[in-house]
Amino acid sequence: MSNKPTNPLASLQAMLDRKNSLDSEDFAAFMDKEDPLRRFRDRFQFPTLGSIPCETTGDQDSPCIYLCGNSLGLKPKQADVYMEEQLANWGEQGVFMHFNGRIPAALADQPGKEITASIVGAKSVSSVTIMNGLTVNLHLLMMAFYQPSGRKNKILIEDHAFPSDRYAVRSMLRMKGVGEEGMLMVKPRKGEETIRTEDILEMIDKNKDDIALVMLSGLQYYTGQKFEMDKISRAGKQAGCMVGWDLAHAVGNVELKLSEWGADFAVWCSYKYLNSGAGGIGGAFVHERHHGDMPPHLEGWWSNAQDTRFEMRDKVDPAIGADAFRLCNPPPWLAALNFASLEIFQEAGMEAILTKQFLITGYLEHLLTTRLSNHLKVITPKDTNHRGCQLSLVFNCDLNAVHHRIQSRGIICDVRYPNAMRIAPAPLYVSYCDVLQFVDILQEALEFCK
Amino acid sequence: MSNKPTNPLASLQAMLDRKNSLDSEDFAAFMDKEDPLRRFRDRFQFPTLGSIPCETTGDQDSPCIYLCGNSLGLKPKQADVYMEEQLANWGEQGVFMHFNGRIPAALADQPGKEITASIVGAKSVSSVTIMNGLTVNLHLLMMAFYQPSGRKNKILIEDHAFPSDRYAVRSMLRMKGVGEEGMLMVKPRKGEETIRTEDILEMIDKNKDDIALVMLSGLQYYTGQKFEMDKISRAGKQAGCMVGWDLAHAVGNVELKLSEWGADFAVWCSYKYLNSGAGGIGGAFVHERHHGDMPPHLEGWWSNAQDTRFEMRDKVDPAIGADAFRLCNPPPWLAALNFASLEIFQEAGMEAILTKQFLITGYLEHLLTTRLSNHLKVITPKDTNHRGCQLSLVFNCDLNAVHHRIQSRGIICDVRYPNAMRIAPAPLYVSYCDVLQFVDILQEALEFCK
Ligand SMILES: Cc1ncc(COP(=O)(O)O)c(C=O)c1O
Numbered sequence: 001m002s003n004k005p006t007n008p009l010a011s012l013q014a015m016l017d018r019k020n021s022l023d024s025e026d027f028a029a030f031m032d033k034e035d036p037l038r039r040f041r042d043r044f045q046f047p048t049l050g051s052i053p054c055e056t057t058g059d060q061d062s063p064c065i066y067l068c069g070n071s072l073g074l075k076p077k078q079a080d081v082y083m084e085e086q087l088a089n090w091g092e093q094g095v096f097m098h099f100n101g102r103i104p105a106a107l108a109d110q111p112g113k114e115i116t117a118s119i120v121g122a123k124s125v126s127s128v129t130i131m132n133g134l135t136v137n138l139h140l141l142m143m144a145f146y147q148p149s150g151r152k153n154k155i156l157i158e159d160h161a162f163p164s165d166r167y168a169v170r171s172m173l174r175m176k177g178v179g180e181e182g183m184l185m186v187k188p189r190k191g192e193e194t195i196r197t198e199d200i201l202e203m204i205d206k207n208k209d210d211i212a213l214v215m216l217s218g219l220q221y222y223t224g225q226k227f228e229m230d231k232i233s234r235a236g237k238q239a240g241c242m243v244g245w246d247l248a249h250a251v252g253n254v255e256l257k258l259s260e261w262g263a264d265f266a267v268w269c270s271y272k273y274l275n276s277g278a279g280g281i282g283g284a285f286v287h288e289r290h291h292g293d294m295p296p297h298l299e300g301w302w303s304n305a306q307d308t309r310f311e312m313r314d315k316v317d318p319a320i321g322a323d324a325f326r327l328c329n330p331p332p333w334l335a336a337l338n339f340a341s342l343e344i345f346q347e348a349g350m351e352a353i354l355t356k357q358f359l360i361t362g363y364l365e366h367l368l369t370t371r372l373s374n375h376l377k378v379i380t381p382k383d384t385n386h387r388g389c390q391l392s393l394v395f396n397c398d399l400n401a402v403h404h405r406i407q408s409r410g411i412i413c414d415v416r417y418p419n420a421m422r423i424a425p426a427p428l429y430v431s432y433c434d435v436l437q438f439v440d441i442l443q444e445a446l447e448f449c450k
Numbered sequence: 451m452s453n454k455p456t457n458p459l460a461s462l463q464a465m466l467d468r469k470n471s472l473d474s475e476d477f478a479a480f481m482d483k484e485d486p487l488r489r490f491r492d493r494f495q496f497p498t499l500g501s502i503p504c505e506t507t508g509d510q511d512s513p514c515i516y517l518c519g520n521s522l523g524l525k526p527k528q529a530d531v532y533m534e535e536q537l538a539n540w541g542e543q544g545v546f547m548h549f550n551g552r553i554p555a556a557l558a559d560q561p562g563k564e565i566t567a568s569i570v571g572a573k574s575v576s577s578v579t580i581m582n583g584l585t586v587n588l589h590l591l592m593m594a595f596y597q598p599s600g601r602k603n604k605i606l607i608e609d610h611a612f613p614s615d616r617y618a619v620r621s622m623l624r625m626k627g628v629g630e631e632g633m634l635m636v637k638p639r640k641g642e643e644t645i646r647t648e649d650i651l652e653m654i655d656k657n658k659d660d661i662a663l664v665m666l667s668g669l670q671y672y673t674g675q676k677f678e679m680d681k682i683s684r685a686g687k688q689a690g691c692m693v694g695w696d697l698a699h700a701v702g703n704v705e706l707k708l709s710e711w712g713a714d715f716a717v718w719c720s721y722k723y724l725n726s727g728a729g730g731i732g733g734a735f736v737h738e739r740h741h742g743d744m745p746p747h748l749e750g751w752w753s754n755a756q757d758t759r760f761e762m763r764d765k766v767d768p769a770i771g772a773d774a775f776r777l778c779n780p781p782p783w784l785a786a787l788n789f790a791s792l793e794i795f796q797e798a799g800m801e802a803i804l805t806k807q808f809l810i811t812g813y814l815e816h817l818l819t820t821r822l823s824n825h826l827k828v829i830t831p832k833d834t835n836h837r838g839c840q841l842s843l844v845f846n847c848d849l850n851a852v853h854h855r856i857q858s859r860g861i862i863c864d865v866r867y868p869n870a871m872r873i874a875p876a877p878l879y880v881s882y883c884d885v886l887q888f889v890d891i892l893q894e895a896l897e898f899c900k
């Protein structure tokens with residue numbers, strides 16, 4: 001991270017040399033023209049004003065402004081092609097589909113592994129696997145890496161972790177015979193929205209005799225805060241803990257270097273920034289240091305190495321690395337959707353995605369704070385090292401009417417009642433003009449609903 | 451079962467009154483004409499001689515004879531329609547797909563539950579859930595229902611259980627701190643192929659102080675033996691054990707009355723007789739007696755009741771019944787494929803499917819044993835109470851060449867080296883003429899390869 005700019009405004013200002021106002025349509029259009037990722041926008045299908053299930057005003061064929069990629073990413077058009085191929089394979093080949101076709105069903109989780117490994121910063125492709133859903137994977141990995149031992153039996157999580165993670169951790173504690181007091185919670189200081197890294201590090205250090213597992217999200221789903229995964233992973237390992245990450249909102253969104261940081265495991269879903277469709281196939285990372293000597297974990301026939309699986313041995317001949325955590329034969333349908341999206345990531349490159357993310361989120365922040373700060377507050381950190389694509393906005397008014405109004409103009413975004421809006425200008429398909437138009441429409445709605 | 455005929459030959463003979471030979475093409479055609487399920491054949495897409503990835507001789511457009519539904523069921527044509535709808539929903543609605551469309555993504559596992567409950571014989575729809583893959587579900591359910599306590603800590607399985615089940619049980623024992631000796635194996639008597647019910651019952655009774663969980667497959671994947679689930683479930687409960695069933699080869703194939711039999715749980719996959727596609731969504735049953743007081747189990751946000759899930763409470767407000775075992779948001783893609791198939795089951799009715807299964811498997815058995823008994827032996831029980839659709843054939847010759855030859859004539863079936871063939875005339879789409887033709891082609895190949 002050392003060499004990277006940390007101030008998007010400075011970078012944007014540099015471009016302004018050739019334009020005259022950051023707020024102008026002209027500037028947004030200019031940024032789009034210069035955008036090295038602009039050709040990817042057309043690789044996604046956009047909902048239109050006429051195709052979404054709400055009343056809208058405006059040209060019914062015009063695309064919506066989609067700022068909800070933190071919830072469900074847009075569909076890569078290629079997803080249709082790969083899915084149709086899978087359906088054709090099934091129909092035309094029956095059981096032969098297991099080992100034939102572009103993405104053979106029985107091997108369907110393999111083609112995406114290399115790109116996935118590079119997205120999460122795994123040193124070895126065998127450190128990642130593509131399987132199941134996120135919470136299933138969280139359990140499978142915790143089952144192995146959460147090893148309570150005497151007093152060192154606690155799990156450190158955030159006070160405001162996504163409910164599924166809290167439920168998962170609580171039920172895992174119960175299953176391993178540890179009481180509710182096994183949940184150690186870190187939270188923001190009074191009056192603050194986000195958690196300070198120093199407080200997390202101190203919590204780990206102070207409780208190193210009690211913490212068995214540090215299990216945080218890479219990027220907080222509500223505030224948009226990106227945790228300093230490098231520092232926290234290192235501190236966790238130094239304190240003799242296992243370290244696991246829920247990367248639901250981080251994968252495909254921010255830079256990840258899991259191997260380098262030394263995390264023991266990570267899990268993620270693919271339906272947000274990875275654009276792989278609702279309920280899409282999840283993923284998991286297991287650090288290389290464990291590959292030679294995996295902790296006891298749950299097994300099934302897919303834990304077995306591919307080349308000896310059908311010998312149907314009495315005992316598992318384990319697959320190398322994270323694949324040993326697989327249990328079932330993979331669903332080619334989900335793997336095909338996932339692969340259609342991963343190809344775009346490979347082509348675009350995480351580097352370019354991160355660069356545009358830095359700029360476009362900064363642009364959004366600039367417009368919101370200069371034009372609408374009497375209506376809303378951005379609770380996501382200003383420091384770009386502590387955030388990704390998403391900005392979380394808290395309003396001082398009833399959001400219901402505002403949300404309704406902007407939706408009728410074709411803005412698709414996420415609202416968390418009572419008064420928070422999460423806006424994610426996903427770099428692969430959101431344009432600078434989208435962002436400007438969103439702010440214009442939001443401003444109009446805020447004034448209208450006053 | 452009491453009132454049902456147990457001798458398919460007698461039933462077939464009765465029909466023969468109007469025909470003159472069970473072996474004639476005439477008779478097969480007559481049976482197809484009389485088949486109340488014949489209209490369903492056209493609801494499935496058949497691989498053709500030209501569309502499978504092998505060299506074949508014959509009209510390249512003619513459908514294959516598909517006898518492999520015990521491995522991967524054929525594609526219901528409606529699967530294309532529902533999948534296309536899901537893809538369109540995603541593209542046209544983005545995140546709105548979660549709660550809109552014919553099968554809303556966030557509720558995608560619900561529409562199939564009623565039909566599924568009736569297929570497995572669940573008294574209450576809430577006793578079944580549709581989720582994950584089979585081995586994942588087996589672990590989630592064993593995690594809850596396998597409760598080793600002192601000496602009563604063993605799991606009874608078959609010696610020849612499907613590898614995934616053996617691997618799952620062994621890793622579960624390890625996870626719960628029980629040694630390898632926790633696997634108690636029941637097997638066929640010396641010189642016999644299948645396991646006697648009396649031996650299973652005796653094993654349970656003799657070891658009732660040691661067995662915590664009885665975990666067998668409903669229908670043995672290799673021999674085709676259907677276990678007497680009613681007697682075994684009752685014996686297991688009487689011995690104070692938990693009883694769980696792997697119904698991979700039983701669901702959609704044989705009569706199931708899980709609630710009545712009193713099994714504690716069951717799990718299954720949907721890609722075999724349920725025709726829901728490779729890696730299709732699995733299912734699980736939890737007996738009503740547990741709904742009021744579920745054993746501790748792993749949880750996620752989908753364990754929460756639907757109507758309060760998005761309140762994102764601190765503690766889980768559990769869904770009723772088996773749904774409480776869900777962890778992740780469901781993949782609508784897999785649920786849509788599953789639903790396309792379940793609709794056919796609902797329309798056809800399990801009763802009619804079982805009736806045809808009884809007849810067509812008996813017909814296959816008759817042709818094989820009268821014409822080919824010098825080449826092969828059927829190891830599947832003759833007693834129709836102890837089998838479903840599949841017949842497992844053991845040959846006294848090298849099957850490689852034979853398999854190759856029949857495949858080139860458009861027969862798709864499963865071979866387990868060295869010398870076993872599993873033949874499943876799935877009643878929804880296999881015709882009597884298919885069966886006759888299969889036996890003709892097999893006979894020709896056996897004579898040719900001699
Ligand atoms: C009897 C039995 N159990 C378990 C499995 C494993 O299934 P899955 O890969 O869906 O977990 C199979 C697969 O064919 C099976 O036949």
Ligand SMILES: Cc1ncc(COP(=O)(O)O)c(C=O)c1O
Pocket residue numbers: 133134135136162164165217221246248249269750751777778779
């Ligand atoms: C941070 C986080 N963790 C876990 C989950 C649960 O995901 P799944 O339903 O895929 O298990 C989500 C879902 O949005 C999430 O945002």
